[in-house]
Structures are given as structure tokens and as C-alpha cells.
Amino acid sequence: MAPKITTEPKLARKPALSAEAKAGMLLAFSLAVFLGFIFIAGSVQMFGHFREVGVLFNYVSGLEANSPVFYGGLEVGKVKKLSLMKTPEASKVRVTLSLPEEAVVHEDSQVYIEVLGFMGEKYIEITPGSTASPVLGPGKMLQGTDPVPLMEIVKDGRELLDEFNGIADSLENLVGKGDKIVGDNQQNLNEIFANLNESSKNLKEMTADLKTHPWKLLRKSEKKKKRFLIF
Numbered sequence: 001m002a003p004k005i006t007t008e009p010k011l012a013r014k015p016a017l018s019a020e021a022k023a024g025m026l027l028a029f030s031l032a033v034f035l036g037f038i039f040i041a042g043s044v045q046m047f048g049h050f051r052e053v054g055v056l057f058n059y060v061s062g063l064e065a066n067s068p069v070f071y072g073g074l075e076v077g078k079v080k081k082l083s084l085m086k087t088p089e090a091s092k093v094r095v096t097l098s099l100p101e102e103a104v105v106h107e108d109s110q111v112y113i114e115v116l117g118f119m120g121e122k123y124i125e126i127t128p129g130s131t132a133s134p135v136l137g138p139g140k141m142l143q144g145t146d147p148v149p150l151m152e153i154v155k156d157g158r159e160l161l162d163e164f165n166g167i168a169d170s171l172e173n174l175v176g177k178g179d180k181i182v183g184d185n186q187q188n189l190n191e192i193f194a195n196l197n198e199s200s201k202n203l204k205e206m207t208a209d210l211k212t213h214p215w216k217l218l219r220k221s222e223k224k225k226k227r228f229l230i231f
Contacts, residue, residue, distance in 0.1 A: 052080060053097045054141035055111045055124075060093050061147040062122055063113055069124040070114075071103040079124060095144070097124060108133040111144040 060082065069077040077099040085094040099105065106129030116123045136142065 049101045050077070050098050051101060053099055053105055053136065055095045055097060055144045056085065056087070056092045056141055057095060057113070057144040057146055058090075058092055059146045059149065060095065060122075061113055061149070063095065063124070064122065067121070067123050068116070069097050069099065069126065071099065071126050072128050073125075076100055076103050094141070095124070097126070099126075104128065105136045105142070106130060106133040107136055107140070107142075109136070109142060111142050113144070113147045 063079065063082065065079050065081050067079040068075050069079060071077070077097055080096040080098045082096070083094050085092050103126075105126065109129035110127045112125045114123055114125045115121070
């Protein structure tokens with residue numbers, strides 16, 4: 001009887017990943033890493049030691065929430081929110097800033113709304129203040145410096161242009177009057193210049209004569225002495 005030959009079943013080979021699948025996995029991994037960096041960057045402020053600082057403005061010039069906050073020229077925080085607040089004087093805009101604890105704010109710190117870059121993005125600039133001033137305590141707020149509205153700048157520019165035009169008109173009138181005065185007295189001016197020219201010519205001739213005959217000057221001096229003796 002012939003021996004029974006058995007064959008072991010071959011393991012099925014897994015199909016190799018296609019180039020499209022590999023590219024998809026690489027893209028997914030890159031996207032996950034990118035989102036992770038974004039989450040970590042956002043978590044710095046979320047889980048760090050930050051505090052809120054309130055600032056009052058009469059005019060905020062389009063400032064929005066999440067606008068950057070600069071402390072001494074360094075970006076350190078964000079604008080958390082904006083809201084209206086009624087004060088004894090009038091309603092004002094309260095801007096709540098989120099700042100790290102390392103950014104020490106004093107009661108004399110100055111707060112400005114500035115423009116960042118060519119696109120005109122608004123941001124908050126806050127100065128550290130002086131160490132002689134007390135540190136801003138909880139619940140206290142700063143009074144911000146209001147930005148100048150654009151229409152007011154345009155208005156001031158127009159007023160300055162009007163003043164410049166007025167000065168130009170005055171100068172033009174003055175030049176016109178000067179030309180008229182010169183024209184009316186042209187003959188007198190010509191005579192004056194002619195007399196000055198003649199006097200200069202005579203003085204030049206007299207100086208040359210005295211250089212050639214210096215004894216004439218001595219004779220004139222002796223005549224003057226005799227005249228004084230007679231008197």
C-alpha cells in the first residue's frame with residue numbers, strides 16, 4: 001500500500017499596499033501631527049497661568065475678540081471679549097485681556113489700540129508701567145487711550161489743507177502788491193541806483209587819487225586844524 005502524502009496548506013500572502021494607500025497614510029499622519037501642534041500651541045494659554053485684566057475705552061476702532069495683546073512690544077496674550085459697561089459718566093466698552101502672570105501690570109500702565117501690518121489688523125499694546133506705582137489689583141480696571149477715528153484724521157487733514165491754501169493766496173497777493181510797488185516807483189529806483197553808481201565811481205576815483213598824491217590828504221588835515229584854531 002502506497003503511503004499517503006499530505007501537503008501543508010500554504011499561508012495566503014497579504015497583498016502589498018498600493019502607492020495610493022501609502023500616500024494616503026502619509027497624508028493622514030502629517031495632518032495628525034499638524035493638528036497636534038495646533039492643539040499644543042492653543043493649550044499653552046488654555047492650561048497656563050493666565051489672568052484677566054479689564055480696560056475701559058470710549059472707542060475701540062473695530063477691535064475684535066482674539067486680537068493679539070502686546071506687552072512691552074512682545075505678544076503675550078489675546079483679547080478675550082468685548083462688552084458694554086455702564087459707568088456714572090457714560091457707557092463704555094470694556095475690553096477683557098488674557099495675560100500671563102509674568103506680565104505684571106501696574107496702575108499707571110498705558111493701554112493703546114494699534115494697527116498691525118498693512119492689512120490693518122487691530123491689536124492691544126500695554127506698557128508695563130513704573131515700579132513706583134502699585135500693581136493692578138483684582139477687580140480694578142485700566143483706562144485705555146482711545147484711538148483717533150479715521151474721519152477725524154481726514155477732517156484735520158482738510159482743515160490743514162485749507163490753511164495752506166489760505167497762506168498760498170496771501171503770499172500771491174503780497175507778491176502782486178510788491179510787483180505793483182516796484183512798477184510804480186521804477187523811475188525813482190533807477191535814479192537811486194544811478195546816484196549810488198555815480199557815488200561809487202567818485203569814491204573810487206578819489207581813492208585812486210589819494211594813493212597817487214597822499215600829500216593832498218595831509219593838506220586837508222592842516223586846513224582843518226587852522227580852521228579849528230580860528231574858532
